[in-house]
Amino acid sequence: MDTFFLYSGIYLGILMLMPLYRAVAGPTILDRIIGANAIGSKTTVLLIMVGLIYQRVDMFVDIALAYAMLNFIAVLAVSSYFHKRKGLYDEAPRLKATERRG
Secondary structure, eight states: OHHHHHHHHHHHHHHTHHHHHHHHHOSSHHHHHHHHHHHHHHHHHHHHHHHHHHTOHHHHHHHHHHHHHHHHHHHHHHHHHHHHTTOSSOOOOOOOHHHHHO
8 A cells, every 4th residue: 555655646746847847937927826836735635645654644634734724825925916016917018098099
Protein backbone atom coordinates (compact mmCIF):
# COMPACT_ATOMS: atom_id res chain seq x y z
CA MET A 1 0.00 0.00 0.00
CA ASP A 2 2.92 2.36 0.65
CA THR A 3 4.10 1.95 -2.94
CA PHE A 4 0.66 3.07 -4.15
CA PHE A 5 0.93 6.28 -2.13
CA LEU A 6 4.53 6.75 -3.26
CA TYR A 7 3.62 6.49 -6.94
CA SER A 8 0.54 8.63 -6.42
CA GLY A 9 2.70 11.29 -4.76
CA ILE A 10 5.20 11.21 -7.60
CA TYR A 11 2.38 11.49 -10.13
CA LEU A 12 0.89 14.39 -8.20
CA GLY A 13 4.29 16.08 -8.10
CA ILE A 14 4.56 15.74 -11.87
CA LEU A 15 1.07 17.18 -12.24
CA MET A 16 2.22 20.20 -10.26
CA LEU A 17 4.62 21.14 -13.05
CA MET A 18 1.80 22.27 -15.36
CA PRO A 19 0.39 24.93 -13.00
CA LEU A 20 3.97 25.87 -12.07
CA TYR A 21 4.59 26.76 -15.70
CA ARG A 22 1.35 28.79 -15.73
CA ALA A 23 2.32 30.55 -12.50
CA VAL A 24 5.77 31.47 -13.79
CA ALA A 25 5.09 32.24 -17.45
CA GLY A 26 1.43 33.25 -17.34
CA PRO A 27 0.63 36.11 -19.69
CA THR A 28 -1.65 37.83 -17.15
CA ILE A 29 -1.58 38.20 -13.40
CA LEU A 30 -4.84 36.25 -13.22
CA ASP A 31 -3.15 33.23 -14.83
CA ARG A 32 -0.36 33.43 -12.27
CA ILE A 33 -2.80 33.60 -9.38
CA ILE A 34 -4.74 30.60 -10.65
CA GLY A 35 -1.50 28.65 -11.18
CA ALA A 36 -0.36 29.36 -7.63
CA ASN A 37 -3.78 28.36 -6.29
CA ALA A 38 -3.67 25.07 -8.20
CA ILE A 39 -0.23 24.31 -6.77
CA GLY A 40 -1.55 25.03 -3.27
CA SER A 41 -4.51 22.71 -3.77
CA LYS A 42 -2.31 19.87 -4.96
CA THR A 43 0.05 20.46 -2.04
CA THR A 44 -2.87 20.03 0.34
CA VAL A 45 -3.64 16.62 -1.18
CA LEU A 46 0.04 15.72 -1.02
CA LEU A 47 0.11 16.53 2.70
CA ILE A 48 -2.83 14.20 3.30
CA MET A 49 -1.04 11.46 1.39
CA VAL A 50 2.08 11.95 3.51
CA GLY A 51 -0.12 11.56 6.57
CA LEU A 52 -1.45 8.30 5.19
CA ILE A 53 2.07 7.02 4.58
CA TYR A 54 3.22 7.83 8.11
CA GLN A 55 -0.11 6.67 9.59
CA ARG A 56 -0.59 10.04 11.29
CA VAL A 57 -3.54 11.34 9.31
CA ASP A 58 -4.92 13.31 12.25
CA MET A 59 -1.83 15.50 12.49
CA PHE A 60 -1.41 15.98 8.73
CA VAL A 61 -5.09 16.82 8.22
CA ASP A 62 -4.68 19.75 10.59
CA ILE A 63 -1.58 20.91 8.74
CA ALA A 64 -3.29 20.47 5.36
CA LEU A 65 -6.37 22.43 6.48
CA ALA A 66 -4.22 25.28 7.79
CA TYR A 67 -2.24 25.33 4.53
CA ALA A 68 -5.43 25.30 2.43
CA MET A 69 -6.87 28.14 4.47
CA LEU A 70 -3.70 30.22 4.09
CA ASN A 71 -3.68 29.48 0.36
CA PHE A 72 -7.31 30.59 0.01
CA ILE A 73 -6.82 33.78 2.04
CA ALA A 74 -3.68 34.65 0.10
CA VAL A 75 -5.45 34.25 -3.24
CA LEU A 76 -8.34 36.41 -2.03
CA ALA A 77 -5.96 39.10 -0.79
CA VAL A 78 -3.92 39.17 -3.99
CA SER A 79 -7.06 39.18 -6.15
CA SER A 80 -8.55 42.01 -4.14
CA TYR A 81 -5.34 44.01 -4.36
CA PHE A 82 -5.04 43.69 -8.12
CA HIS A 83 -8.76 44.25 -8.64
CA LYS A 84 -8.59 47.56 -6.76
CA ARG A 85 -5.47 48.46 -8.66
CA LYS A 86 -7.23 47.68 -11.96
CA GLY A 87 -4.32 45.49 -13.02
CA LEU A 88 -5.98 42.09 -12.80
CA TYR A 89 -6.45 41.87 -16.55
CA ASP A 90 -3.71 42.99 -18.90
CA GLU A 91 -6.05 44.08 -21.65
CA ALA A 92 -5.69 46.85 -24.16
CA PRO A 93 -6.43 50.23 -22.65
CA ARG A 94 -10.03 51.25 -23.12
CA LEU A 95 -10.79 54.30 -25.18
CA LYS A 96 -12.29 57.31 -23.48
CA ALA A 97 -15.68 58.58 -24.62
CA THR A 98 -14.09 61.62 -26.29
CA GLU A 99 -11.65 59.44 -28.28
CA ARG A 100 -14.41 57.16 -29.57
CA ARG A 101 -16.35 60.02 -31.12
CA GLY A 102 -13.53 60.85 -33.43
